[in-house]
Amino acid sequence: MAEIRLEQVVKSFGTFSAVKGVDFTVDHGSFFVILGPSGCGKTTTLRMIAGLELPTSGRILLDGEDVTALPASARDIAFVFQLFALYPHMNVRENIAFPLRCQNLQRSQIRKSVEEAAKLLRIDHLLGRRVGGLSGGDRQRVALGRAIVRRPKAFLMDEPLGALDAEFRRLMCGELRELHDRIEATSIYITHDQLEAMAMADRIAVMNQGRVEQIGTPQEIYDRPRTMFVADFIGAPPMSFLGVHTALRRGDRIVMIDGAPVEMPEVFEDRVEGKFALGVRPENVAFADSSQLRGQVIGAEYLGTTQIVTVTTASGQLKARLPSSNLVRVGETVGLKLRSDRLSLFDAASGDALSSSLQAGVRHG
Amino acid sequence: MADVSLVDISKRFGAVEAVRNLSLSIANGEFVVLLGPTGAGKTTALRLIAGLERPDRGHVVIHDRDVTKEVPADRDIAFVFQQYSLYPHLTVYDNLAFPLRSPAHRMDEAFIRRRVQHVAELLHITQKLNNRATVLSGGEMQRVAIGRALVREPAVYLMDEPLSSLDAKLRAELRLELKRIQRELGTTILYVTHDQIEAMTMADRIGVMSEGELIQLGTPRDIYERPQSVYVASRLGMPAINFVPAEALACQSPPAEARTAGLRTEHIRIFPADHSGSRARVHRVEHLGDQNHVHLRLDTHSLVTLADPAQALKAGDEVSLEFREPLYFDQRGNRIVNQEVPA
Numbered sequence: 001m002a003e004i005r006l007e008q009v010v011k012s013f014g015t016f017s018a019v020k021g022v023d024f025t026v027d028h029g030s031f032f033v034i035l036g037p038s039g040c041g042k043t044t045t046l047r048m049i050a051g052l053e054l055p056t057s058g059r060i061l062l063d064g065e066d067v068t069a070l071p072a073s074a075r076d077i078a079f080v081f082q083l084f085a086l087y088p089h090m091n092v093r094e095n096i097a098f099p100l101r102c103q104n105l106q107r108s109q110i111r112k113s114v115e116e117a118a119k120l121l122r123i124d125h126l127l128g129r130r131v132g133g134l135s136g137g138d139r140q141r142v143a144l145g146r147a148i149v150r151r152p153k154a155f156l157m158d159e160p161l162g163a164l165d166a167e168f169r170r171l172m173c174g175e176l177r178e179l180h181d182r183i184e185a186t187s188i189y190i191t192h193d194q195l196e197a198m199a200m201a202d203r204i205a206v207m208n209q210g211r212v213e214q215i216g217t218p219q220e221i222y223d224r225p226r227t228m229f230v231a232d233f234i235g236a237p238p239m240s241f242l243g244v245h246t247a248l249r250r251g252d253r254i255v256m257i258d259g260a261p262v263e264m265p266e267v268f269e270d271r272v273e274g275k276f277a278l279g280v281r282p283e284n285v286a287f288a289d290s291s292q293l294r295g296q297v298i299g300a301e302y303l304g305t306t307q308i309v310t311v312t313t314a315s316g317q318l319k320a321r322l323p324s325s326n327l328v329r330v331g332e333t334v335g336l337k338l339r340s341d342r343l344s345l346f347d348a349a350s351g352d353a354l355s356s357s358l359q360a361g362v363r364h365g
Numbered sequence: 366m367a368d369v370s371l372v373d374i375s376k377r378f379g380a381v382e383a384v385r386n387l388s389l390s391i392a393n394g395e396f397v398v399l400l401g402p403t404g405a406g407k408t409t410a411l412r413l414i415a416g417l418e419r420p421d422r423g424h425v426v427i428h429d430r431d432v433t434k435e436v437p438a439d440r441d442i443a444f445v446f447q448q449y450s451l452y453p454h455l456t457v458y459d460n461l462a463f464p465l466r467s468p469a470h471r472m473d474e475a476f477i478r479r480r481v482q483h484v485a486e487l488l489h490i491t492q493k494l495n496n497r498a499t500v501l502s503g504g505e506m507q508r509v510a511i512g513r514a515l516v517r518e519p520a521v522y523l524m525d526e527p528l529s530s531l532d533a534k535l536r537a538e539l540r541l542e543l544k545r546i547q548r549e550l551g552t553t554i555l556y557v558t559h560d561q562i563e564a565m566t567m568a569d570r571i572g573v574m575s576e577g578e579l580i581q582l583g584t585p586r587d588i589y590e591r592p593q594s595v596y597v598a599s600r601l602g603m604p605a606i607n608f609v610p611a612e613a614l615a616c617q618s619p620p621a622e623a624r625t626a627g628l629r630t631e632h633i634r635i636f637p638a639d640h641s642g643s644r645a646r647v648h649r650v651e652h653l654g655d656q657n658h659v660h661l662r663l664d665t666h667s668l669v670t671l672a673d674p675a676q677a678l679k680a681g682d683e684v685s686l687e688f689r690e691p692l693y694f695d696q697r698g699n700r701i702v703n704q705e706v707p708a
Contacts, residue, residue: 195653223654304629
């Protein structure tokens with residue numbers, strides 16, 4: 001168990017700044033996910049925590065101790081890479097035992113630790129097997145076993161599921177989270193897949209262009225995105241945005257879109273006339289004949305239980321998640337009802353969310 | 366009219382029968398997706414059509430012409446691979462123009478310019494035409510790779526997981542774009558993937574493969590709502606379909622030969638505990654934003670279903686479940702086709 005803290009960590013490679021001042025604290029025993037597109041600086045951040053890169057400036061603290069300049073080997077952290085490498089000539093037991101052999105531990109101690117790790121991963125029946133004949137999943141479990149057998153203070157994982165089939169990835173997500181709950185070691189996990197992040201994280205840091213855009217629980221990030229980037233990066237399909245040109249006053253609860261009044265969370269600031277974006281998630285859009293907000297259906301994607309229907313309005317495109325049993329015809333004009341307490345309003349120029357009852361976490365109705 | 370047909374194709378690699386008795390016809394302008402896990406034989410099927418592999422048995426017919434013995438270059442196909450391979454020293458324009466400039470095609474530059482321009486517009490990369498291929502983002506590179514196939518107008522495009530090396534986000538965007546382009550151009554595509562969302566959202570028809578065989582072929586809705594077997598049912602659906610012994614649903618009076626019941630979200634209704642129905646307990650609620658997965662315990666069985674985020678359920682809650690028209694499977698795992706009840 002360990003607490004990991006980053007203070008104003010910066011990393012430049014020549015003239016390129018990969019990480020531009022990152023601050024966060026990962027609590028003892030929590031599962032922390034850094035989420036972002038390729039090139040956002042998440043892997044560089046992780047490598048600095050591991051000690052594989054030296055920050056240009058800033059501090060990294062492990063349980064309060066400054067480890068910024070310590071080499072990787074002195075940090076008591078296990079790093080799990082995207083591609084698991086096992087020793088093909090060793091059996092499962094020898095593969096898992098390897099890190100302990102390197103520490104010159106007693107044989108009985110090694111045996112005990114290996115069996116504990118194998119039991120945690122439910123591969124204790126495979127200990128005598130060669131790794132060559134194992135399924136992909138079991139190989140991955142062996143690789144994890146090699147990481148947990150040392151009982152390090154923390155685990156760092158760089159897209160460990162990236163190379164797997166979609167189906168298997170979902171299965172391993174659940175398994176990794178369960179494993180975490182059993183051993184309760186502080187974990188930092190990196191991914192570009194928002195669904196993985198949502199499924200596993202206690203807290204998520206969303207990174208973009210070397211900066212952290214938002215840190216929060218999966219639900220906070222999903223429900224109350226602080227920037228349009230976050231709103232767009234999270235959710236499949238992502239949040240839709242309707243363009244609004246208006247002035248705003250503190251206390252406003254209605255915004256006009258294409259001449260139709262749309263109820264929204266109470267705005268907490270005054271803004272001069274300008275461009276804003278009203279953000280709505282697909283599951284918060286319903287069809288309602290009576291609504292003045294109209295749009296035309298331009299497509300429907302069948303997903304089994306639900307379908308994603310794309311609608312164009314004069315202010316932009318919206319996606320709606322509706323039950324597949326609803327019959328939707330491409331080309332038809334429909335009325336749109338947006339769930340008022342779940343709408344986000346952004347400054348279209350800066351991309352930042354406006355302060356509102358939604359952002360304050362106050363729920364209405 | 367069928368653009369491409371596989372007629373009773375088999376292909377063996379040593380002891381492994383990679384493709385077994387595969388017959389498949391793809392109509393002109395159709396988007397067919399072969400779906401299956403690694404090793405199901407879907408890539409081999411694609412390579413057989415391309416001529417990169419020779420079948421042990423059977424025929425490949427493209428545009429009414431038996432091409433089984435022809436080399437890839439003589440078949441009227443374009444192949445898009447998982448890993449985009451662009452010429453790094455060339456601009457985007459020259460990368461796109463490359464297939465048209467090959468000695469086999471000999472087209473004049475004015476025609477090539479029109480084609481490249483048209484395809485660049487479709488792919489939204491017109492502003493990148495003069496860039497070196499190496500300065501593009503991953504998504505742009507893959508679009509150029511797809512564009513290089515699109516500049517030609519072959520009988521069929523063969524695509525082998527072309528989106529799988531991309532970020533989740535880009536993958537979702539390109540999925541929509543690829544479908545739009547295919548619709549606009551009326552192209553014929555055979556597409557291979559293990560991603561059920563790609564299959565569901567792009568395919569006119571999905572072919573579900575397992576261990577070298579085509580198990581079921583049909584529209585996404587067909588495959589999802591009327592799977593032939595437990596295997597097919599488990600290929601599609603998020604969260605995955607739940608299987609429980611048929612006797613766990615005794616109150617529903619399942620057909621006599623039913624051994625297994627398949628329950629998807631739309632087959633399960635969750636009510637407060639005082640409602641009539643089967644008693645169950647909420648084990649865990651997984652918040653995935655819009656998709657809240659509720660893990661339920663029904664006797665000793667686990668069920669995972671979607672719940673409306675507005676429905677306030679939490680671990681430990683007692684609930685009552687109602688099951689509506691679940692899927693039933695017999696001892697061999699085949700679905701029992703019950704008399705359709707009019708809705």
